[in-house]
Amino acid sequence: MVDSSIKLSEEKVFKDPVHGYVHVRDKLIWDLIGTREFQRLRRVKQLGTTYLTFHGAEHSRFSHSLGVYEVVRQIIDEVFEGQPDWNEGERMLSLCAALLHDLGHGPFSHSFEKVFDLDHEHFTKKIILEDTEVNRVLRTVSPDFPQRVAEVISKTYHDKLVVSLISSQIDADRMDYLQRDAYFTGVSYGHFDMQRIMRVMRPKEDHVVFKSSGMHAVEDYIMSRYQMYWQVYFHPVTRSAEVILTKILQRVKALFRDDYPFKKEPVHFRSLFEENVTLQDYLKLDEPVILYYFHMWEEEEDLILRDLCRRFMDRHLFKYVEFDPAEQYRTLRELEELFRKAGINPEYYLAVDSSSDLPYDFYRPGEEEERLPIHLLMPNGELSELSRESSIVQAISGKRRTDHKLYYPEDILLDYSENRELKQQILSILKKF
Amino acid sequence: MVDSSIKLSEEKVFKDPVHGYVHVRDKLIWDLIGTREFQRLRRVKQLGTTYLTFHGAEHSRFSHSLGVYEVVRQIIDEVFEGQPDWNEGERMLSLCAALLHDLGHGPFSHSFEKVFDLDHEHFTKKIILEDTEVNRVLRTVSPDFPQRVAEVISKTYHDKLVVSLISSQIDADRMDYLQRDAYFTGVSYGHFDMQRIMRVMRPKEDHVVFKSSGMHAVEDYIMSRYQMYWQVYFHPVTRSAEVILTKILQRVKALFRDDYPFKKEPVHFRSLFEENVTLQDYLKLDEPVILYYFHMWEEEEDLILRDLCRRFMDRHLFKYVEFDPAEQYRTLRELEELFRKAGINPEYYLAVDSSSDLPYDFYRPGEEEERLPIHLLMPNGELSELSRESSIVQAISGKRRTDHKLYYPEDILLDYSENRELKQQILSILKKF
Amino acid sequence: MVDSSIKLSEEKVFKDPVHGYVHVRDKLIWDLIGTREFQRLRRVKQLGTTYLTFHGAEHSRFSHSLGVYEVVRQIIDEVFEGQPDWNEGERMLSLCAALLHDLGHGPFSHSFEKVFDLDHEHFTKKIILEDTEVNRVLRTVSPDFPQRVAEVISKTYHDKLVVSLISSQIDADRMDYLQRDAYFTGVSYGHFDMQRIMRVMRPKEDHVVFKSSGMHAVEDYIMSRYQMYWQVYFHPVTRSAEVILTKILQRVKALFRDDYPFKKEPVHFRSLFEENVTLQDYLKLDEPVILYYFHMWEEEEDLILRDLCRRFMDRHLFKYVEFDPAEQYRTLRELEELFRKAGINPEYYLAVDSSSDLPYDFYRPGEEEERLPIHLLMPNGELSELSRESSIVQAISGKRRTDHKLYYPEDILLDYSENRELKQQILSILKKF
């Protein structure tokens, strides 16, 4: 067991486009960054398929993880240090949890988790606790240190103040990704005054509160978040790529179940299909591996798999129309029938995708417990929930917004020539959505 | 044959972090971007292994190619249009050449080209001229249009003005990549006033000249270029990753030649080894494919291949010392001998890497013909070569700067314990470099 | 009468921190910028006393005016040109109105207009129509051109499309000042994607509409506007400076009325006091003139004038407390009485200042006619009012926010020592606000 406070002989820095520099003074952090499990995050894009919509969004979870670490470091070293409710003994724990919070993310995790019922937080925990380089480094602090890091990330740690630094409605994770994703996509949303927000953060018992003088910066953050969700994260073109990705995975799974004779066997996927993924299997999955298979499957005999893989690699995405699940359910069924008649399998070529977000919420006991509200520290020393002070936040508070779209391969329909009437029928239904 | 001037019903845009937006009005450009050969550039990083030094440098050749197109488009549509020496008939040719100029780049091309004696320009030409989606789109303009595009890119086209837009000491290619690479790495170099430079560009007979009122912006560009070369492109850590990559390729090649029984056969590399790469083979190579092999080879029996692949994937790079080829050649030989004694193959674990750059050069007949000088258009209508007007450019003009480094695996040496004396001998020699 | 379309032999540019460059190709615009009435705007700060809160806000109405011109120029030349509902014949009129729309602004206009019941729009009109250099330049186009420019600025021009470019809930004026004021103050609010907004603008009959694909950029603009109002324009410290300025003007007016023997006679103010300001008088007023008088009056015998001028020049501002006019009216009266007792004239040393803003409003017939709503052009070609499509805008639409503050000189109260009980009484009342 060694002293977790060992400093590097010389501070190391990473040039970072978002924060200027990421500063590392602690040997422990430096060693964690050097582990193979952490380096693996370089091969997982932060925004999955978003690069097919915003070509700049090619950044990895590696750079985001460094960013979250840096934000927490600045909060602790430049704002919290010396504050009465802050326990300096939690510094290293907070930094490690910040750095490692996304460690279990796999490639294109949105689609993978959906199709294979995986949970990246489960794997983050395993990487931290099982036999890995990361675990070995963490254990140099103390035998229970990995466990404590895992608890912070899974939000079960007793000191909720530490938890709230990386998991709350305004935390280092969100503050980094909003700015980082805005920077790499190039959109003008996602900007807010993080320096100002950090300066008004105060540790207060078991959570972080914000001096009311910084309320407008917090409002601005919430608006940025809202815009990033609808402008970037839920962009309909990105969702089209996600739909195709999901359909590829479903198709491979079905073919595997049916003993289809793959030219390129889905070796790396086998344990996913059989639902007995080990940590070692999981760590081998990264984006190059997935894309390699897709490449190979472009040459499979199965026309559906082949077509979907080519679409993904060559970015021939599905088109979309607005869809109202309440009103248009019947029409969808009808459309599926017509697709079948035309020989286009609706299971793979017709898909509804829904996005939904709650920009900010106050506390509703028993409903969404994790949504702890943002509290302002008023000049008189009392706390006040954000939406009570901000008319703008109040206006959007608790208002869930949902969007449904129906995706389909326009090119196949336009090329379809066997039954002209059927084709017209399908196209005219799609036009009416 | 169709009219190359067909416009899209509605202008399309790509959000671009460097230029704000990339604007596409011509159907031909839109169709080229949609081809699979162009989409493939999404899977080739613009800066190869630089992301292992600057974590933000994960951007692809796809976004750079769009950028060069946009710069040329702005020059033509906003500056050249209507200028006496500009032939509007060359507009579409210029745009296509700009968009496609890097089409033949493969993954980590620096190392690949070195080890396998490839030339990306050769493949760019093949993609444009042979049976590809790109060729099919280009041929809609006229049967000889692909040929003309290829000529512009290979600098043999008769109208040197068009050539100089994308290949000269100050061209759209360089102006895009300096800014783009600066943006994604986050360094503060690489900024210059491109808007100003574009505004002072004038087509003058067969090349582009710059009104002398913009001289300082051009100076600034040359200084940016100089800084980017030494701060980013030739960064010693990036070169360490390149060294390892090169050694992996050399090792695989040697093993293949020696009929080594690979667990994972280098199928995609076979034609490279046999020096009969077809266009189809070449197009299948992208970064995910390469990284997939490296992943697999982490489990090979051959200890050298296995070690090098793990180093690359986990970023355990070689250390380096300054090296003077003139003075230290003997010492290097001695070191190789000691490595051999210690059982560390110097062919793979000791490497000299040299970087060299000429920041700007005036015209030297017979020497480096392609280095056409930058000409300023003086108020009196005469042309003057840049270094005659700018004292700063004159000061660095023609001065080649070269840097040599010797790379070696420090960790292996430190862990080596069989012959303590030998170890000390090696380490003390390395210290003296 | 000359051709208004005369171009300069060479385009002129102004380097502008907000728009990169301001481009001038038309001789008419160049000549207008060179007039003495337009150059006078260099001596009027864009944000009045805001520089006393945000030290960067020292920019003038000159740079804002150039900016509005440039925004309108880009809209017309890069978006509207060739659109069916746009009349290219209105181009020059629109550019002139954009450039000249603030021409009648005087120094610290907020306070001056309040105290002297002036209206800068009235003077803008006079400068355009009466005997000035600006008028002479405008008349070179046609005898009625000045009249038409004035009508556009006063919103009475028949072509409401032209009017709406510079006067609507989203116009070139607001788009420039939000960005410019954000830039110079350095706040992180005020950013929105103007390029995107401009690209989706469409002339539609008699106003500008916005393609619905750009809705989020418009939302972002409205949020920026909201934040700038409350964070910058209504900043309580700025309002403190405005209060003092207003009190100075009131005091001088009162002293003048009472034939007070000024050491430095308020010569330049005489016609303001006598309410017979001529255009020539008005044009002589600029910030240096006002500040010169304040300087001089720092030495007057009258203690109130002297104190207020010193406060303004040395930035010894009033402190403030929140004030509720409905509830605290009586307390204010009481306080005034106590001030009088203490020999502190409440007329000059106790002031309520109110700020109020309506972030966005839909159309309410008969109420606030000028608040024309923002219309989105939906994919089906129909128009839809913004707040019907945007849940965020709907949430804040029509919700007026008002803020009242009570200002007083804390330093005088703290220094007051003649009647200790009285002092405590006053301070304790102020504490209770």
Added chain:
Amino acid sequence: MVDSSIKLSEEKVFKDPVHGYVHVRDKLIWDLIGTREFQRLRRVKQLGTTYLTFHGAEHSRFSHSLGVYEVVRQIIDEVFEGQPDWNEGERMLSLCAALLHDLGHGPFSHSFEKVFDLDHEHFTKKIILEDTEVNRVLRTVSPDFPQRVAEVISKTYHDKLVVSLISSQIDADRMDYLQRDAYFTGVSYGHFDMQRIMRVMRPKEDHVVFKSSGMHAVEDYIMSRYQMYWQVYFHPVTRSAEVILTKILQRVKALFRDDYPFKKEPVHFRSLFEENVTLQDYLKLDEPVILYYFHMWEEEEDLILRDLCRRFMDRHLFKYVEFDPAEQYRTLRELEELFRKAGINPEYYLAVDSSSDLPYDFYRPGEEEERLPIHLLMPNGELSELSRESSIVQAISGKRRTDHKLYYPEDILLDYSENRELKQQILSILKKF
């Protein structure tokens, strides 16, 4: 005498566009900022007449002074603290000297100092040492503290390390103004990585050295400085305005000497003319006062004064041609003669202005002593002068660049119609320059 280390109960911040925020924790600094002598700097533009060339350059010496303070604060608190050669006891002295270093600057100081043989450093010293609010605040530290601050600013202080923070070839003063002036003018020069430079600064005996790993950032700073000098500070249009300003002052001085009956007496200038300027006289001079006089003098009977003042206020500047003092001295004399013949007084209407700069210099004993070289701290612990390590700096080191221009009123010449032949003669000579 009080403790200079008294902290404010709450840190105060100024929003600053260049540094994000200026942080003030020390009561002493807060009190200095509040003095009337420091507030006066709000009424002196940082770049004098440059706003007539770059309209954004309207920022004051107030904001620059805050900026220099903030840079020194960051260097001390974030880099120097705890370094062996740094004496923490000099912290407050360094901060005060940084904040106050430009305190004695008057309006348009370049021209004023030239015409009236003034020296702003002399007045800075007087303000710090004589009976002022600044002096009163400084004396709260200790009776000799004002003297020590003055010594640091005049570079005579014994601890040269403190001096070099604000006066050396790379100091906080230059680092702030290059960035600030670039920001407000909007030019793309002036950017360098100040964070990087600060991180490699090391106190080393009696000066600041730079770790060699930051050499490229230092190179970039020197190039920025070079570009800012020639692109912004020596811009020929700005110099035209300076010429006119100088001529106004010379004319007023001459008229005063000749007992010219001013309508508006130059009261504030009297002690300048009589060369007995007291501190109180000097402090009354600020830009509004000067501009007020120019305003008034637009109506004087003297045609030269009247014309020059109108030119300055309305920005009707002189045109210029290149001038070679060695070759064209005779031609200038001839031109003066012809001007006189035409009734245009060459003393006021013909002026040569020279600009000259040495971008960087190494140490030359006995020549320009104050030009202390920049030293790099090499990995082996030795120091090496910058130009020995940087080929780019070496190339420009010690190379003085000078530029001469001849200014004249083109409009007067073009309007001149009394002697056509004489007019042609003058114009053709000017064309030949």
